[in-house]
Amino acid sequence: MKKLFILLAGVLMSYGAQAQAPTTPQPGYIYKVEPGLPGKQVYVSGQRPFDGKGRLVGAGDLGVQTRQIFENLKAALGTVGMSLDNVTQVTYHIKDQAGQVSNLANQQISAVGASFFTAGLPKISDVKAIPQIVSDDVLIEVEVIAIK
Template sequence: MKFFLFTITLLFTLNSFAQSTLKFVNPSSVATPKGYSQTAQIDLGNTTMLLIAGQVPLDKQGNLIGKDDFEKQTTQVFSNIKNIIEEAGGNMNHLAKITIFIKDVSKIQVVREVRDKFINTQTPPASTLVEVSNLYRSDVMIEIEATAVIPKK
């Protein structure tokens, strides 16, 4: 019986801890998605870890930016990431990791050129790039998910 009560108490405590340290947020600077959250914010004490859902080239009203223009799409995606991080109280220097999904790996130089306008090129974030056969819409050419670690003020 004591073990059972201990287990129940432990589970309740862990659940309360998880609820107080984890928030799901849809920032106002990007389109509100259907069925998921744009960010998961994890309170780590002195910092907040921001897990950013894959960003696509949509403006905050949900309109595609840069139809058939890979550079414009990439710029919109990085703008979305920047806006999300800033809305959470950080800046692009707090970007820790990006994962880039593109349909055409031959466009990697365009990705690098646009990325370098947004990040600190002296201390760039960890990065992975994957070529994929398709993304969630046929007119979307790039998607980037990101992780940021933002110090608390």
């Protein structure tokens, strides 16, 4: 079964293309996978609260950092002709040493997300507590899946 899955994945990837789209110089990346199936999927991973010059925005403020990440996501998706309305899944990685996301953190990211997702929040949304992110000042990292 494992060999069949690996073979199937290889076949699908051979029909598609992977490319890194240009984004602003902040950390994080976007790549586009078109596996030859209906609908085009884009995976945006590792979005962090840095501005176009690579400077951290909102040190110590989860709400401000989340807003900056959504601005970055809008720009990244725009490079492949999509918007936040195309997002079907979002995963928030919140820095928390105790391994639990507080109600306040959930409320903050939900409020910011609701202000950016004009077509409604994605049906699949997950919030994960992680002990460490790239820098001590970074409180959140976001990844999304979008389908055109």
